[in-house]
Amino acid sequence: MTTAQEPQRVSAADFIRGFANWRLQSARKPVVVTHHGKDAHVLISLDDYRRLDRDADDIAASADMLQRSFAGLAEAVRDAVILIDRQWRIVAVNPAASDMLEAPCADLIGAPLRTALPRLDGGLLVQHLVRLIDHRERFSGEVPDLLRPRQWLRADLVPVPIGGALILRDVSDVMDGLAAIGTRQALLGAVDLDGSIGHARISVRETIEAANETLIDLLGVDPAAIRRVRFSALLAVGHRAAFAEALEALFRSGRSARLGSQMVTRDGPAIPVTLTLVEVRGAYASDGAVVLVTGCAA
Numbered sequence: 001m002t003t004a005q006e007p008q009r010v011s012a013a014d015f016i017r018g019f020a021n022w023r024l025q026s027a028r029k030p031v032v033v034t035h036h037g038k039d040a041h042v043l044i045s046l047d048d049y050r051r052l053d054r055d056a057d058d059i060a061a062s063a064d065m066l067q068r069s070f071a072g073l074a075e076a077v078r079d080a081v082i083l084i085d086r087q088w089r090i091v092a093v094n095p096a097a098s099d100m101l102e103a104p105c106a107d108l109i110g111a112p113l114r115t116a117l118p119r120l121d122g123g124l125l126v127q128h129l130v131r132l133i134d135h136r137e138r139f140s141g142e143v144p145d146l147l148r149p150r151q152w153l154r155a156d157l158v159p160v161p162i163g164g165a166l167i168l169r170d171v172s173d174v175m176d177g178l179a180a181i182g183t184r185q186a187l188l189g190a191v192d193l194d195g196s197i198g199h200a201r202i203s204v205r206e207t208i209e210a211a212n213e214t215l216i217d218l219l220g221v222d223p224a225a226i227r228r229v230r231f232s233a234l235l236a237v238g239h240r241a242a243f244a245e246a247l248e249a250l251f252r253s254g255r256s257a258r259l260g261s262q263m264v265t266r267d268g269p270a271i272p273v274t275l276t277l278v279e280v281r282g283a284y285a286s287d288g289a290v291v292l293v294t295g296c297a298a
Helices: 012-017 019-026 046-076 095-101 125-135 172-194 213-219 237-253
Strands: 008-011 031-035 038-043 080-085 090-093 139-144 152-160 163-170 197-202 208-211 257-263 271-281 286-294
Touching (some): 012 019, 012 031, 090 095
Antiparallel strands (some): 031 038, 197 208
């Protein structure tokens, strides 16, 4: 059954013979004119035609606004964005890419990608770029030495209709931080293997968060019992004030401190030790300190 939403259909011959009638019918809903049984033309009212024209203009305006929005977004992001065609020529860059490549945008447009990134050949990124352009394969990862030695860039390769997009971010500080963490862990491993140096990690409130076996054996306590204890409680009473003052000065100035002290053991007399205090600095504030304990007083 024909519904109100479905157009009316009429053959071309019947349409010609009854044009006046079909013209009136098209004011209510579209009339489809068929030719040899196939849809060929549509007759609609002038109001419907104008509405379609306005809708097309609105769609075109929305699409244009969307394109401008995407362009504005690329201009505003802090990551470097480089668009290349299938011949690896640069077709667009944002200001962040211009800054990273140390070249004006106008000089980069049309230039081969290898000209802007002279260290590209022989690097890890070339094969991923080949797969990006030839197979539209995405890639995300850290790439070293792409622009200069000892620099790490986070590279995201994204397929786009014109070719591909490179999104680059300098992550050298992050990689250096990871390397520093690895170095510190190796150093603490060497200290623990040596067996003559104790160490504890304490919070800004002086409570012990972790301690190595050397320090625990020195004190003669259970490993679980030492956690959350104030470090000064492990010292002889007469040395607690000096430690508190040194710790306060450390958090205030960030300068490491070294002082002689005495630690109280569970089953014996107080042992003279040397304490070395080093701040553990977080991204925004102090995360506490590491206390090294050696068995000879300064």
